[in-house]
Amino acid sequence: MHDCPTCGQPTSAGNYCVRCGAPQDLRLRRSRQRRQFAAAPRERRNAPWLVSTLFPQLPRHSERHFHIALAGAAALVIALGVLRLFAIALIGAALLMPLLTALYFYDVDIYEGEPRWASAWTLAWGTLAGVLVGLLANALAPSGPALIDKASTAHLVVGGVLLPLLGVGAALAGPIVLLRDRRFNETLDGASFGAVTAAAFAAAQAVVVGGGVLGSGLRAAGAAAPWVARLVTIAIASPVLSMSAVGSACAALWLRYRAPVSDRHALGLLGVPAIAVGLAGALAVAGAIAETFTAAGTWLAWMIVLDLLGLVLLRRAVHVGLLEEASEVAVGPPVSCANCGASGPSHTFCANCGVALKALPKVRRGGSPGLLAPARGSFAGRLEAELRGRRSGRRRLIAYGSSLTAVVAVGGAVAALAAPPPRRPRCARAQQCGRPPIEPRPASGFTGYQSWHSPALGYSLRFTAGDWTIASDTSTEVVLQAPDGLGLLTVDAARGAAITPAALIGRQRSSLQGQLLGLVRDTNQADQLLGAGVGLAAGSGSVYTATIASPQGPEAPVSVAIMAAGEGNLTISAVVVAPAENLDQKGTVFARADDVINSIQWPGR
Numbered sequence: 001m002h003d004c005p006t007c008g009q010p011t012s013a014g015n016y017c018v019r020c021g022a023p024q025d026l027r028l029r030r031s032r033q034r035r036q037f038a039a040a041p042r043e044r045r046n047a048p049w050l051v052s053t054l055f056p057q058l059p060r061h062s063e064r065h066f067h068i069a070l071a072g073a074a075a076l077v078i079a080l081g082v083l084r085l086f087a088i089a090l091i092g093a094a095l096l097m098p099l100l101t102a103l104y105f106y107d108v109d110i111y112e113g114e115p116r117w118a119s120a121w122t123l124a125w126g127t128l129a130g131v132l133v134g135l136l137a138n139a140l141a142p143s144g145p146a147l148i149d150k151a152s153t154a155h156l157v158v159g160g161v162l163l164p165l166l167g168v169g170a171a172l173a174g175p176i177v178l179l180r181d182r183r184f185n186e187t188l189d190g191a192s193f194g195a196v197t198a199a200a201f202a203a204a205q206a207v208v209v210g211g212g213v214l215g216s217g218l219r220a221a222g223a224a225a226p227w228v229a230r231l232v233t234i235a236i237a238s239p240v241l242s243m244s245a246v247g248s249a250c251a252a253l254w255l256r257y258r259a260p261v262s263d264r265h266a267l268g269l270l271g272v273p274a275i276a277v278g279l280a281g282a283l284a285v286a287g288a289i290a291e292t293f294t295a296a297g298t299w300l301a302w303m304i305v306l307d308l309l310g311l312v313l314l315r316r317a318v319h320v321g322l323l324e325e326a327s328e329v330a331v332g333p334p335v336s337c338a339n340c341g342a343s344g345p346s347h348t349f350c351a352n353c354g355v356a357l358k359a360l361p362k363v364r365r366g367g368s369p370g371l372l373a374p375a376r377g378s379f380a381g382r383l384e385a386e387l388r389g390r391r392s393g394r395r396r397l398i399a400y401g402s403s404l405t406a407v408v409a410v411g412g413a414v415a416a417l418a419a420p421p422p423r424r425p426r427c428a429r430a431q432q433c434g435r436p437p438i439e440p441r442p443a444s445g446f447t448g449y450q451s452w453h454s455p456a457l458g459y460s461l462r463f464t465a466g467d468w469t470i471a472s473d474t475s476t477e478v479v480l481q482a483p484d485g486l487g488l489l490t491v492d493a494a495r496g497a498a499i500t501p502a503a504l505i506g507r508q509r510s511s512l513q514g515q516l517l518g519l520v521r522d523t524n525q526a527d528q529l530l531g532a533g534v535g536l537a538a539g540s541g542s543v544y545t546a547t548i549a550s551p552q553g554p555e556a557p558v559s560v561a562i563m564a565a566g567e568g569n570l571t572i573s574a575v576v577v578a579p580a581e582n583l584d585q586k587g588t589v590f591a592r593a594d595d596v597i598n599s600i601q602w603p604g605r
């Protein structure tokens, strides 16, 4: 026994002080200034490692399995995305983090010996809150011109600011209920409750919002690359941001209201409840709002930057929480550390590896009769066998892998059942069959024609007042929207010798690429345009499919037709957007749009 240079209390020989956790070869002002992370001393305090931050109670030897599980699941989601099985990949992506969290709970017996309702509560609350916020997101989903305008209020204010703030508030409310329970008085409890609730919330919200994609069948159409970026965001980047933001806010609350008085201000300004909660909200908004003006790949890169920031915040809170001082306790009998395996006195920190014993699995109460319950720090949860050299890791990985596969298989079965029947083209190309496929016009609802005239370019069109309303117009362009807001027709024109129909189509396509997820040519023979005229001028055009996506997730597939024609030096383009899932709705929107496009009058005709 000798005195620790940092805390001045007697401690045993070893690398770290068993009382304050400070390295014995250094004299620090406070032990929390040590550079080694209290839950994983081999890593730096401020290095944003994902597994040791989100799953701090995992003993060192099983971290590798978590890295394998995380990488394997991410590879599965990416492979499904590359194969363009988006509906299944979306389910797998949404459930990746919750399943990994469940594996963590199982491994380290997080709530063993504590009321079971606490774990059930966090999971159930997170899921319920995610479902409710997801349903609200669906109710507030963009319609009308906002369908293809990410700068609209529906995307920017509702999806980018209000829903993320509501999400953080809803996810925080569940754990805060547990703050009153004195059985959960460790900062690490708060961090776990927050992270688990946020993981369940993110998954439930992604599934509810993605309902439209899941309902579109096994093979939602779209380009693979933006989808893969989006899937990785849903699988890892988004849940990690929610988990670290909500987890660090909860950890700060626990530190303020549950820690010994001397440690309540250890986090400084970041530990002030209003600032911690505000920071969690700011992280969520910073993540969501970027989705409205960046492409899928850029957004993923931005989310990773925010993830690193969130992980550092959570890690600091966990570190400070674990380095609470416990100087009054006497040094106990020797235990063998579940993290490094070395034998040392039982107190607060392992003298050999410096891990905080509170960061190791809690001891199960009421063990086998006749045996002494192991001291905290020597117990490795269900990983105990592994610590003794037996390989239990494989079985857990197989369990994780098979549950993810089962989820993906169930997702695939649901998507296959929901798949619309295969369609056959009604008219073959280069074969006369009367007219282009036009749905019969509903008999009712005819309330007369309305016309619109472009003051700058002199062309005009007319539309049936019951079918369309003018959503917006300028001197060269008009946007018509269907009464339910799910169909959209934009007629635009430009004058100039250099502007060809092909150039105008290209411009419209690249504009839509920025607004919709995975815009790609629709190669289904049943969807092709049969002659793409504008007014009475022959032109060219193509059909595309894409998915409307909000910061909350991919929402619903749409079908897009872009066509253009030129006469003199004026070129007019028309863009039709219709829901892709519902063939009746889609047919009606296209037929009504066709009617308007045919009515276009060129100037001087």
Ligand SMILES: [Zn+2]
Binding pocket: 004, 005, 006, 007, 008, 009, 011, 017, 018, 019, 020, 021, 022
């Ligand atoms: Zn010390």
Ligand SMILES: [Zn+2]
Binding pocket: 337, 338, 339, 340, 341, 342, 350, 351, 352, 353, 354, 355
């Ligand atoms: Zn140790």
